[in-house]
Amino acid sequence: MRVSSVKGSHYVDSLAQKRRRSFIVRLSLMLVGIVLCVAGVFYALFYSSWFDLNDYEISGAQNIDPAIIKENLNTYRDYRLFKFLPVSRNILFFDVSEAENVLLEKNNLLKTIQIEKKYFHALSVTLVERNALGVWCFENYIGDHKCKYFDIDMKMWGDLDKTTGFILLTVEDYKTIDRQTINKEYFDGIRKLTNNLRSFMAIKSIAIPAKPLSDLIVYTDKPYYLQFSLESNIEDQISVLKIFLNNKKNDIGFVPQYLDLRVDGRVYYK
Structure with a gap:
């Protein structure tokens, strides 16, 4: 025996459509809610003043x-x-x-x-x-602003006019032309010079001549200048200078124009 529904298939289809529409509505509302929540969070994080860095x-x-x-x-x-x-x-x-x-x-x-x-x-x-050790001037630099401060890390900053004095060491670099870069070999040599020479003599400025190679010329509070060479040991040259000056301290006729310490163990002067 077969059982048949008096409501027919049309009723079943209508009920399924209602359930489908209800599901779609709920899903749509849920998606809209999610989008609104995301948008709210997005706005709160990036466009509101709640976390604004000011x-x-x-x-x-x-x-x-x-x-x-x-x-x-x-x-x-x-x-x-x-x-x-x-x-x-x-x-x-x-x-x-x-x-x-x-x-x-x-x-x-x-x-x-x-x-x-x-x-x-x-x-x-x-x-x-940074604490400035001195002023490094690139005398033959083809651009503007030849002088900059420098520190123990060879970092440079600032643009300034050339000054000479005893407060800050001035380095006059005549060797570098096309760039403002400190040569490490000369920097290390100048550091050794200043660390050892300042114990008995004030340094005004140090020049790096274009020629000859590896030379340093030191201007101090004395009426003469000093010539050193990076090709010889800087500390040894200064030790020879100390001995020489000690021997000349009572010589009233000792008024040289320069002292040349570039030859190991010797001092030449004029």
Whole structure:
């Protein structure tokens, strides 16, 4: 015996369609909810003021203008990923290490920089500046701004006019022409000279002549200048100088124009 429904197949199809429409509506609402949630989170992270980075506390600036550091930080902060996403404006996503590297690259005067986040809107920036050993002047450099400060790491910064005096050592480099780069061999030799010579003589400036090679000319607080050579041991040349000056200290007629120490164990003068 067969059992048949009095409602017929049309009723079954109508019920299935209602269930399908209900499922589609619920799915659509759920998708809309998800999109709205994602959009809300996206807006809160990158376009609202909840995590907006807008203040810098800078300490340790002595010779560098804090406004320059702020400008560099703003440029880094305002970079937009894919030209529309301001990732670094959110303090949660601000890359401290990368920002430190960017600032060190842009500011040669900085030796170190430390950035710390102060949630939720500020950065604490601590600067350590380089200490200048002297001024290195590239006398034959074909461009402008021949003189720059330099430090123990051979880093250079600043553009300044040439000065001579006893406060900062001045190096007059007549050898380098097309670039402003400190030669390490001469730098090491000058460091040895200043470290040993300053114990008994004030140094005004040191010249690196174009020729001959490996020579250094030292101008001091004495009326004569000194000639050294990097081809001989600098410490030995200074030891010979000390002995020579000690032997001449009571000689009132000793008024030379220069002292030449370039030959091992000897002093020539005029």
